[in-house]
Amino acid sequence: MSVDAPPLFTGTSVGVGPGDPLVLGARPVPGGFTAAVHAVAARVWLVLLDPRDGRVLAELPFRPEHRTGSVYAMTVSGVASERIGYGFRVLPGRPGAPDGRPVSGVLLDPRARGLAGSGPWGSRPRYVCRILPDRLDPVAPGPRIDPADLVIYETHVRGFTRHQSSGAAAPGTYAALADRIPYLRRLGVNCVQLLPIAEFDETDNTYTAPGTGAPLPNYWGYNTVGFFAPKAAYASEPTPERADAEFRDLVDTLHRAGIAVLLDVVFNHTAEGDHRGPTHSFRALDESGYYLLDRHGAPRNLTATGNTVNANHPVTAAFVLDCLRHWVTRYGVDGFRFDMASILNRDGSGTLLAQPWLPAAIARDPVLADSLLIAEATDATGTDQVGSFSADPRWREWNGRYRDDARRLLLARPGSVGRFAARLVGSPDLYPERGPLASVNYIACHDGLTLADWTAYSRRHNAANGEGGGDGIPDEESENGGEEGPSTDPGVLRRRARKHRNALLLLAVSRGIPMLAAGDETARTQHGNNNAYCQDELSWYDWSRTRTEADLLRFTAHCLAFRAAHPVLRRPDHPYGAPDVSWHGEEPDKPDWAVDASLLAVLLHQPDPADTVFVAVNTGDPRTLRLPDPPLGTRWHLHLDTGAEPGADSRxxxxxxxxxxxxxxxxxxxxxALAAHP
Structure with a gap:
């Protein structure tokens, strides 16, 4: 059958027929396209739009023959799929119910592969779904790095190159990040983890800057609008077509350089918020399927964002799996970090499940079989599943216990020596069966103080966020070295520099997968702001610091090179005692585990390939150690020493x-850090 075409199609007609209910989303076909959507509704319309301004061009009703269950699928002919925008309207209710309630506005396709109308960074979006081609040139295969050898570098696409010091031709873009690959390789990084790049609205923050009243952005991007669409504002031209091409090029270029790509994905909440937020798609299509609701039908807020995804509902679980497969098959990404992943372990009432379906399905999905899976094993309710997120060996975790125990050790907190000893050898108390490689170790990340600020501020300084300074992590176990904030005191600066290097050294020699936050190798500062989700320029990487902090950059590279050179630091199994691991003090085999202890010293050894390393960290006054004997025929060589002057502290x-x-x-x-050599 056909319907009369709107003026844009004068002289032609738009043909419609049944589509494929097994393929949700929109895809081009010869002479047109197919579109399919899951909706719990009395009636559904496919809306054709002008992609430039969102003007409605035609509204095509899904007829009974286009519906299979709750899936509405239609094939449209006589339309150039590459030139059209689209969306949906729904009438709430059950199929066949009489009219009487308002029809929705134009909804986005939850599976849209491209979103037009976002414009340059900072412009208010008017989103229109676009249909992107299926057939693309293949992306270079990922480097297939053994997890034991991974060094993860967490960064923000825009912030990494937006600063004028970057000298990038298109700063803040996928292409500009690709130009920094030589820097990453020299540093010793072989895996980048990108803060969210799925389409989000950076203008949706309701807070304003104190004093000026200027709007603050949603800089980090943890408020997804289009889960299948790369963010257009990160492309050299803010269009879905350019974003699609340039992100593919970025992954391809990183792969050719031997660098894997992880995406930070947000499946715990969406940009629709609570009842006060916008209705983009999910709320109108199937609110009780996609979201956790209380008995009154109001959104449950377990994420502190207004809504919570109903992750283990079959419809939502299928959506999540399709989304992950999409990023792997279309763009070739190598894995994912799941934000507030404990939400994935909850049932429809919000109760934590002992055996949740979705995490198991992700781990066993054949398309995702080579993907690295990392959980942030917490959520906004205070739930902490570090060490217990999943028993499946595919899952790894951001180890917040490592972060906290490392910081406490370096600040000489009581009892910290014994606690960090477990972290250094791979957290066997947390991962007795899964081994050290279940632990992603970090001391700083995007969320919280930078490593430099951790040494320079004893409290958060978040007034610029417009929330009265009370947002962000209340206590980060930080210390300013004797003066809050910037200092010219040589003693203060020396104490800060030593503590900063101590953290980098410990991260490099600890068993597990290390993660470095971008800029910690050059002392990037946010001036004490520990919740910079709404701070754009403040968060940028200042490339002039690669010169002014050249000694710290060199030290970081030497730490990562030391790790790469010593397989004993990257063992996938837990040690069982001497000679694999032995603990020491000022005298060999005499460790001090007292509450007030201030020295941690360990010898790590393996026979094949032969490798022996000795690490010691002193959080008190100067002391002299009598070293344990190295293996027969070897002697100790000093590689890293944070007590030496910067520039002479590493080899x-x-x-x-x-x-x-x-x-x-x-x-x-x-x-x-010492190593035994012939």
Whole structure:
């Protein structure tokens, strides 16, 4: 059958017929396109739109022959799919119910692969779904890095190159990030983890800057609008076509350089918020399927964002799986970090499940079989599933216990030596069966103080966020070194620099998968703001610091090179005791586990391939250690020493200084790493 075409199609007709209910979303076909959507509704319309301004061109009703169950599927001919925009309208109710309630506005397709109308960064979007081609040139295969060898670098696409010091031709874009690959390789990074790149509205923040009243952005992007669409504002031209092409090019270029790509994905809430938020799609299509609701039908807010995704509902679980497969098959990404992943473990009432279906399905999905899966095993209710998110060995976790225990150790908190000892060898108390590689170790990330600010501020400074300064993590176990904020005092600066390097050294020598936050290698600062989700320019990477902080950058690279050179640091199994691991103090085999202890020293050894490393961290006054004997035929070589002056505190693998005698001077609040060489 056909309907009369609107003026744009003068002289032609638009033909419609049944579509494929098994393929949701919109796809081009010869002479037109197909569109299918799941909707719990009395009636549904496919709306054809002008992609430039969202003007309605035609509204095509889904007829009874277009419906299979709750899926409405239609094939449209006589339309150039690459030139048209589309959306849906629904009439709430059950199929066949009489009219009487208002028809929705034009809804977005939850599976739209492209969203037009977002414009340049900071412009208010008027989203229109676009249909992108199916057939594309293949992306270079991922590097298939053994998890034991991964070094993850967490960064923000815009913030990494937006600063004028980057010198990028198109700053803040996918292409500009690709140009920084030589820098990442020199640093020793082989995996980038990108903060959310699925389409989001950076103008949806309701807070304003104190004093000026200027709107604050949703800079991080944890408020997804289009789960299948790369963010257009991160492309050199803010169109879905360019975003699609340039993100594919970024992944391809990173892969060719031996660098894997992880995406930070947000399946715990959506940009629709609570009843006061916009209705983009999910709320009108199937609110009780996609969201957790209370007995009055109001959204449950377990995420502190207004709504909570009903992750283990069959419709929502299918959506999540389709979305993950999409990023793997279309763009070639190598894995995902799941924001507030404990939501994925909840049932329709919000109760935590002992055996949730969705995480198991993700881990066992054949398309995702090679994908790295990392859970942030918490949510906004205070739930903390670190160590227990899933028993499936495919799942790894952001180890917040590692972060906290490392910080406490370096601040000489009581009892911290014994607690961090478990973290250094891979957290066997948390992952007794899964092994060290279940743990993604980090000391700083996007959420919280940067590593430099952790050494310079004893409290958060968030007034610029427009929330009265009370937002963000209340206590980050930080210390300012004797003066809050910027300082010119040489003693303060020396204490800060040493503590910063101690953190980097510990991260590099700990078993598990290390993650470095972008800029921590050059002392990036947010001036004490520990919740910079709404701070654009403040969060940018200042590339001039690669010169002014060249010593710190070199030290970081040497730490990562030391890790890469020593397989004993990357073992996938937990140690069982001497000689695999032995603990020491000022004298060999005499560790101090007292509550007020201030020295942690460990020898890590493996026979095949032969490798032995000694690590010590001193959180108190200077002391002299008598070193344990190295293996027969070897002697200790000093590679990393944060007690030495910057620039002389690290050496590349193969260039360590051979020690004379059996004693080592360990400066106050300093750490060392040694290796046994012939």
């Amino acid at each position: 590349a693998p193969g260039e360590g200084r051979a020690l004379e005698g059996e004693r080592l001077h360990l400066a106050a609040h300093a750490a060392v």
